[in-house]
Amino acid sequence: MRELFHEISSTLRNNKLRTALTGFAVSWGIFLLIALLGAGNGLMNSFVGNIEDYISQNITVEGWRTSKPYAGYKEGRDIQLDESDVLFTESEQWKGIIHDVYRGTGVTSVSLSLNGLSVSGALRGVMPDYKEAEKMRMYTGRFLNPDDVDERRKVIVISLYQAKELSPKDPDAILGRWIAAGAISYRVVGIYHTDESEMSRLCPIPFSTYKGIYDNTDKVESISFSVTGPETLEEHEAFEELYGTAIRLRHDIAPDDRRGIWINNGYTDNLEMNKASRMINIALWILGILTLISGIVGVSNIMLITVKERTHEFGIRKAIGAKPGEILKLIIAESITITAAFGYIGMFLGMVACQIMDKTVAQRSIDIGGEKIQMLVNPTVGLDVALEATLLLIIAGTIAGAIPAWKAARVKPIEALRAD
Amino acid sequence: MLIELQGIHKTYDNGQPLHVLKGIDLNIERGEFVSIMGASGSGKSTLLNILGILDNYDEGTYHLDGTLIKDLTERQSADYRNRMIGFVFQSFNLINFKTAVENVELPLYYQGVSRRKRRELAMEYLEKLGLTQWASHFPNEMSGGQKQRVAIARALITKPQIILADEPTGALDSKTSVEVMQLLKQLNQEEGLTIIVVTHEGGVANETDKIIHIKDGIIGEIEENRSHSAWGGSIIK
Numbered sequence: 051m052r053e054l055f056h057e058i059s060s061t062l063r064n065n066k067l068r069t070a071l072t073g074f075a076v077s078w079g080i081f082l083l084i085a086l087l088g089a090g091n092g093l094m095n096s097f098v099g100n101i102e103d104y105i106s107q108n109i110t111v112e113g114w115r116t117s118k119p120y121a122g123y124k125e126g127r128d129i130q131l132d133e134s135d136v137l138f139t140e141s142e143q144w145k146g147i148i149h150d151v152y153r154g155t156g157v158t159s160v161s162l163s164l165n166g167l168s169v170s171g172a173l174r175g176v177m178p179d180y181k182e183a184e185k186m187r188m189y190t191g192r193f194l195n196p197d198d199v200d201e202r203r204k205v206i207v208i209s210l211y212q213a214k215e216l217s218p219k220d221p222d223a224i225l226g227r228w229i230a231a232g233a234i235s236y237r238v239v240g241i242y243h244t245d246e247s248e249m250s251r252l253c254p255i256p257f258s259t260y261k262g263i264y265d266n267t268d269k270v271e272s273i274s275f276s277v278t279g280p281e282t283l284e285e286h287e288a289f290e291e292l293y294g295t296a297i298r299l300r301h302d303i304a305p306d307d308r309r310g311i312w313i314n315n316g317y318t319d320n321l322e323m324n325k326a327s328r329m330i331n332i333a334l335w336i337l338g339i340l341t342l343i344s345g346i347v348g349v350s351n352i353m354l355i356t357v358k359e360r361t362h363e364f365g366i367r368k369a370i371g372a373k374p375g376e377i378l379k380l381i382i383a384e385s386i387t388i389t390a391a392f393g394y395i396g397m398f399l400g401m402v403a404c405q406i407m408d409k410t411v412a413q414r415s416i417d418i419g420g421e422k423i424q425m426l427v428n429p430t431v432g433l434d435v436a437l438e439a440t441l442l443l444i445i446a447g448t449i450a451g452a453i454p455a456w457k458a459a460r461v462k463p464i465e466a467l468r469a470d
Numbered sequence: 471m472l473i474e475l476q477g478i479h480k481t482y483d484n485g486q487p488l489h490v491l492k493g494i495d496l497n498i499e500r501g502e503f504v505s506i507m508g509a510s511g512s513g514k515s516t517l518l519n520i521l522g523i524l525d526n527y528d529e530g531t532y533h534l535d536g537t538l539i540k541d542l543t544e545r546q547s548a549d550y551r552n553r554m555i556g557f558v559f560q561s562f563n564l565i566n567f568k569t570a571v572e573n574v575e576l577p578l579y580y581q582g583v584s585r586r587k588r589r590e591l592a593m594e595y596l597e598k599l600g601l602t603q604w605a606s607h608f609p610n611e612m613s614g615g616q617k618q619r620v621a622i623a624r625a626l627i628t629k630p631q632i633i634l635a636d637e638p639t640g641a642l643d644s645k646t647s648v649e650v651m652q653l654l655k656q657l658n659q660e661e662g663l664t665i666i667v668v669t670h671e672g673g674v675a676n677e678t679d680k681i682i683h684i685k686d687g688i689i690g691e692i693e694e695n696r697s698h699s700a701w702g703g704s705i706i707k
Contacts, residue, residue: 053579053582053584053585056585057579060568060572061567064567064568065567363565365563366563366564366565367565367576367580368548368551369522369524369551369557369563370551370552370557370576370577370580370624371548371549371551371552371553371577371580371581371628372548372580373544373545373548373549373580374544374545374548375545376580460544462524462525463524463551464519464524464525467524467559467563
C-alpha cells in the first residue's frame with residue numbers, strides 16, 4: 051500500500067498539469083454544488099421563516115362588508131360578529147372539530163409612555179392562547195395567563211421595539227414597570243421579539259380588561275379557533291365551506307360571499323406553503339444533482355483522456371511485468387487520490403463561499419410593502435451533506451475512472467506499446 | 471535447451487488475414503548470442519514478440535526453459551515476462567516522467583521488492599553501465615546511447631534468462647551502435663546471458679555468434695558466425 055502511494059505521488063508530482071486540471075474539475079464541481087445548496091438553503095430558510103411569521107395554525111373569522119345582495123338585503127352591509135357567534139362556534143354542532151375558541155377584540159391605538167418617552171401602540175384584548183396561535187416569540191418575561199383574564203388585570207405585553215423606544219439604555223429593565231397607555235396604566239409582564247414590522251406595535255392585554263375598558267358590549271371583532279379532523283387540503287377546504295356557509299347564513303349573507311364574513315384559514319395556507327417549499331426543495335436538489343453530474347462527467351472525461359494518453363506507458367509497464375490488476379489499481383488509486391484531495395479543497399472553498407454569503411448577502415434585507423425581508427437566511431450546508439456530496443463525487447469519479455482503467459488493463463502489451 | 475519453438479504459426483486478421491509466421495522451428499541454447507535477420511515484413515518482429523510473450527501464436531509449441539508458453543492468462547504472462555525476460559526496444563520505451571534510476575527499478579516494483587532495496591540494486595546496475603551521475607536525470611535530458619543503456623540496465627535488473635533486443639541500434643548513430651553492441655556482447659560473454667537481437671542491419675548481426683535469417687515467415691539459413699566475418703566483419707557501414 052505504501053509502495054503504491056509512493057508510485058502514485060511520484061506520478062502525480064511529475065504530471066503537474068494533468069493533476070491540476072483533473073483536480074480543478076473535481077474542486078469546481080464540489081464547490082458549485084456546495085455553494086448552490088447553501089444559497090438554496092438560505093432561500094428556503096428565508097421563505098419558510100418569513101412566511102411562518104404570518105401563517106398561524108388556526109382559523110380566524112372576521113365580519114367585513116357584504117358584496118352580494120341576499121335574503122332581501124342589499125350589498126354593502128357592515129357585518130358585526132358578537133357573542134352569539136362565539137356560542138354558535140362553540141356549540142355541539144362542531145364538537146370534536148373546533149377547539150380553543152377565543153374572541154379577538156378590535157384594536158385601540160394609544161400612546162405608550164414612560165418617563166417622558168413615548169411610542170405608539172395598538173392595544174388588543176386577547177386570550178392566553180393568542181401567543182401560540184400567532185406564533186409570537188417571547189424576548190423576556192411571560193405572555194398573558196388565564197388569571198390575567200379572570201381577574202381583569204391591567205397587564206400588557208409589548209414588543210422589543212417599543213421597549214427599546216421607551217427604555218433605550220436597558221430595554222429589559224422595563225419588565226415589571228407600570229407604563230401609561232393613553233389614560234390608563236398597565237404593568238409590563240413580557241416583551242416579545244420584533245421583526246421591525248407594523249405588527250410590532252401590537253400590545254396584547256387581557257381580553258376581559260379590554261372589553262371592560264374599551265368595548266363594553268357583546269361585540270366581537272374576530273373569532274379564532276383551531277381545528278382537528280381535517281388533514282388534507284381538500285378536507286380543510288370542505289370544512290371551511292361548511293362552517294363558512296353556516297355562519298354566513300346566521301347573518302343573512304350569501305354562502306359564497308367571502309367579503310361578508312371573511313375566513314382566514316391558516317391550515318390551508320400552511321398546506322399550500324408546505325407544497326411550495328417542497329417544490330423549491332425538489333428544484334434545488336435537481337439543480338444540485340445536475341451540477342454533480344456535470345462534475346462527474348468532467349472527471350470521467352479527464353480520466354478517459356488521461357488513460358488514453360498513458361496507453362503507451364501502460365504498455366511499457368506491462369512489458370516489464372505489470373499485471374493487469376496492477377494497472378487497474380494504479381489508475382483507480384490515482385483517481386481516488388485526486389478526487390479525494392481536490393474534492394476536499396472544493397468542499398472547503400464551497401463552505402467558505404457559504405460563510406461569505408452569510409456575512410454579505412444574508413445581511414441585506416429588502417423592503418416589501420413595509421416589511422423587511424431577508425433574501426437569504428443562514429445560507430449554509432450541513433457538514434453531513436457536504437461530506438456526502440464529496441463522497442458521492444469521489445465514488446462516481448472512481449467508477450468513471452474504473453471503466454477506461456479496466457479497458458486499459460485489458461489491452462495487450464504489444465498493442466499498448468504501439469500506441470503513441 | 472532454453473528456447474524451443476516447433477511449428478509456430480501466426481496470422482493477423484485485420485480485415486484481411488495476413489499469414490505472418492508459417493511454421494517456425496527454432497532452438498536456442500542457454501548462453502547463446504543470436505541475431506534474427508530479415509527484411510521488414512519478414513515476420514522477425516512478430517517472432518520476437520512471441521518469444522517475449524508480448525503476443526500469442528495460433529499453432530505450434532513454445533517452450534521457455536522447459537515451460538510450455540501457451541494460452542497463458544495476462545497475469546501469468548506478466549509474471550513470466552517480469553522474471554525471465556529483459557526487453558531492449560528500438561525506441562527505448564523509458565517512462566518519460568521517471569528519472570533514470572526510477573525507470574531501472576520499476577521491474578522490481580512489480581516483484582514487490584522494497585523501495586530501499588530497489589534503489590540500491592538500480593544504482594548498482596547504473597554504475598555497471600557507467601550512468602551513476604545520470605541517475606536522477608529524466609530521459610529527455612539524456613542522449614540516445616545513454617537512454618539505451620538505461621533501458622539495458624532496466625532489462626538486466628531482474629536477472630532474466632534472456633535479453634530480447636528489438637532493433638536496439640535502430641535509433642542510434644553508428645558510433646553509439648558499436649558501443650551498445652559491444653555492451654551486449656560483453657554481457658553475453660561475462661554474465662553468460664542469452665541474448666537475441668532482431669535487426670535488419672548486417673553490421674549489427676555480424677556482432678552476434680549466430681545469425682538466423684528469416685524470410686516470408688519461415689526460417690532460412692542459420693549461419694554460425696563465431697569469427698564475426700560475415701558481412702565484411704564490421705558494423706560500420
